[in-house]
Amino acid sequence: MKKKHLLFATGLTIITSILLYFLLTAIYRLPTSASAEAGPIDQLFHIHFGFIAFFFSLIMVFVVYAALVFRRRPDDETDGPHIHGHTGLEITWTVIPVIIVLGLGVYGTNVLVDITAPQPNEMVVKVHARQWSWSFEYPDYENISSAELILPANQPIRLEMDSEDVIHSFWVPEFRVKQDVVPGRTTILRFTPTQAGDYKVRCAEICGKQHANMLAPVKVLSDQEFTAWVDERLAQPLFAELTPEERGEIWYSAEGFGCAACHSVDGTQIVGPTWLGLFGREEQMDDGSTIVVDETYLRESILNPNAKIVSGFNANIMPPNYEQRFAEKQAEILAAEGVEIDIVEDLIAYIKTLNE
Numbered sequence: 191m192k193k194k195h196l197l198f199a200t201g202l203t204i205i206t207s208i209l210l211y212f213l214l215t216a217i218y219r220l221p222t223s224a225s226a227e228a229g230p231i232d233q234l235f236h237i238h239f240g241f242i243a244f245f246f247s248l249i250m251v252f253v254v255y256a257a258l259v260f261r262r263r264p265d266d267e268t269d270g271p272h273i274h275g276h277t278g279l280e281i282t283w284t285v286i287p288v289i290i291v292l293g294l295g296v297y298g299t300n301v302l303v304d305i306t307a308p309q310p311n312e313m314v315v316k317v318h319a320r321q322w323s324w325s326f327e328y329p330d331y332e333n334i335s336s337a338e339l340i341l342p343a344n345q346p347i348r349l350e351m352d353s354e355d356v357i358h359s360f361w362v363p364e365f366r367v368k369q370d371v372v373p374g375r376t377t378i379l380r381f382t383p384t385q386a387g388d389y390k391v392r393c394a395e396i397c398g399k400q401h402a403n404m405l406a407p408v409k410v411l412s413d414q415e416f417t418a419w420v421d422e423r424l425a426q427p428l429f430a431e432l433t434p435e436e437r438g439e440i441w442y443s444a445e446g447f448g449c450a451a452c453h454s455v456d457g458t459q460i461v462g463p464t465w466l467g468l469f470g471r472e473e474q475m476d477d478g479s480t481i482v483v484d485e486t487y488l489r490e491s492i493l494n495p496n497a498k499i500v501s502g503f504n505a506n507i508m509p510p511n512y513e514q515r516f517a518e519k520q521a522e523i524l525a526a527e528g529v530e531i532d533i534v535e536d537l538i539a540y541i542k543t544l545n546e
């Protein structure tokens with residue numbers, strides 16, 4: 191009779207463990223594994239899920255089973271049997287968990303030592319974190335800098351990370367690894383991306399108001415694509431190395447912000463007034479006033495086009511959202527090249543060169 195209960199509860203424990211294990215792995219579904227480190231880390235996760243499922247089931251099944259099957263019946267007024275403990279049982283349920291916890295500790299430590307071990311052919315990428323953006327630098331490739339983390343697949347990577355302000359944390363869930371980025375020191379993170387694809391670094395240490403937006407794209411490319419990217423980046427002029435006038439001309443063109451679609455620089459009138467001879471020109475506004483074009487007026491006309499309308503032209507034609515688009519581009523350049531650029535100033539500098 192006793193044996194029957196024990197057998198039954200044991201069977202239930204096994205079934206619940208299996209169900210719970212599948213439930214846990216379905217709820218805590220891990221993202222794609224895209225690095226060599228993901229394998230051993232996922233295995234650790236699954237072993238822990240296994241132990242959690244088994245012990246939760248073992249305890250709950252026996253408690254619930256006992257409470258239901260051996261409950262007091264309405265007409266039963268007898269005392270329960272006196273039990274004085276069981277030394278053997280107590281030793282067992284102390285020793286086995288200690289062995290399991292120590293075993294998991296040793297196993298976890300081994301995995302950690304393994305995945306943080308230096309590799310002979312590491313590629314170094316320097317990571318700079320700040321409120322609230324990331325930038326990356328490639329010392330092996332003439333210090334190319336980038337706002338995106340571009341990596342070749344199957345190449346061991348060593349990140350050397352520093353922070354300009356507060357503590358941030360580098361985390362790409364698909365790579366499984368995570369490391370704090372601390373001001374005043376360089377922290378190291380090693381991994382080998384194994385799957386080409388698009389991922390995202392997210393800051394995993396709350397670091398201020400825009401913490402949630404502290405993201406940067408990560409692209410893992412084939413060797414060829416990576417070499418092509420490096421070559422392209424090495425051929426590209428840096429915005430920081432151009433003069434404001436040269437940058438202004440780029441912003442003016444279709445490659446930049448497309449002012450050229452509406453403003454000529456040779457005196458022809460298209461949709462908007464020509465920029466030839468614009469700086470210092472006396473201009474009639476459609477409200478009858480006149481104005482001499484200076485820097486303040488140019489800045490206002492660019493950022494807030496409807497503030498003053500040039501006589502003979504229409505309001506609501508020039509896009510009103512340059513302020514935001516410039517800010518985005520400026521942030522991108524700041525992240526990639528570490529310099530602050532004022533696009534409006536570049537445009538004004540360029541416009542000033544257009545006087546005969």
Ligand SMILES: [Cu+2]
Nearest residue numbers: 358393397404
């Ligand atoms: Cu952060």
